[in-house]
Amino acid sequence: SQQGEEDPQALSIQEGENATMNCSYKTSINNLQWYRQNSGRGLVHLILIRSNEREKHSGRLRVTLDTSKKSSSLLITASRAADTASYFCATMRGRGGSEKLVFGKGMKLTVNP
Amino acid sequence: EPEVTQTPSHQVTQMGQEVILRCVPISNHLYFYWYRQILGQKVEFLVSFYNNEISEKSEIFDDQFSVERPDGSNFTLKIRSTKLEDSAMYFCASRGDWETQYFGPGTRLLVL
Numbered sequence: 485s486q487q488g489e490e491d492p493q494a495l496s497i498q499e500g501e502n503a504t505m506n507c508s509y510k511t512s513i514n515n516l517q518w519y520r521q522n523s524g525r526g527l528v529h530l531i532l533i534r535s536n537e538r539e540k541h542s543g544r545l546r547v548t549l550d551t552s553k554k555s556s557s558l559l560i561t562a563s564r565a566a567d568t569a570s571y572f573c574a575t576m577r578g579r580g581g582s583e584k585l586v587f588g589k590g591m592k593l594t595v596n597p
Numbered sequence: 598e599p600e601v602t603q604t605p606s607h608q609v610t611q612m613g614q615e616v617i618l619r620c621v622p623i624s625n626h627l628y629f630y631w632y633r634q635i636l637g638q639k640v641e642f643l644v645s646f647y648n649n650e651i652s653e654k655s656e657i658f659d660d661q662f663s664v665e666r667p668d669g670s671n672f673t674l675k676i677r678s679t680k681l682e683d684s685a686m687y688f689c690a691s692r693g694d695w696e697t698q699y700f701g702p703g704t705r706l707l708v709l
Contacts, residue, residue: 488659493697514696516695517697519700524686524705525702525703526688526700526702526703527688527690527697528700529697529699530695531699532697540698544666550632558617563673572637572640576696578653580652582645582647582653583645583696584630584642584645584653584655585630585632585640585690585698586641586642587632587639587640587641588639589638589639590639
């Protein structure tokens, strides 16, 4: 799989259900970040997990990171119609101003009311 | 809450024309970035900029591209002679001392 590739590519669920998105990557990372993009709009930062962290929570979001498997998952609990968007994982490589985010293809989440 | 802004939101240009995309990063940020997203594809890194110079650039960022911080607030991306394949959404991002990069809403560039 490609660097920062999300799985599944598209997910459709009912409001109130949980949504889980997975991301895999190939190289070593400093951190992994999740972003949301509403259709045709900008990228909104959701959560960052560092390479020495295994799990992180932010509101209804839960992110896990398994560096041995080079994978991460984003769980959105009790989804809402407003969560409908594309979600991207991005790994950070480099340091000190030379870092860059390498994005996955994104996963389109549809939450049906 | 401070945010990154970009102008214009949309730009249509003819192939071969020069375009300048403008960004106002968050005021106390020191690290600046440009990314682009071709329709339906991944967001791709173009360039990072710190201390008034390019710190990293991708293969995409060839001689047709340049960046500048002309004053204390603006950060620009110039494409000297646009090609059809430059059509994309261009995102500016900035960060402060922490790792999080904050993105602007993007400029949708269409080259005809």
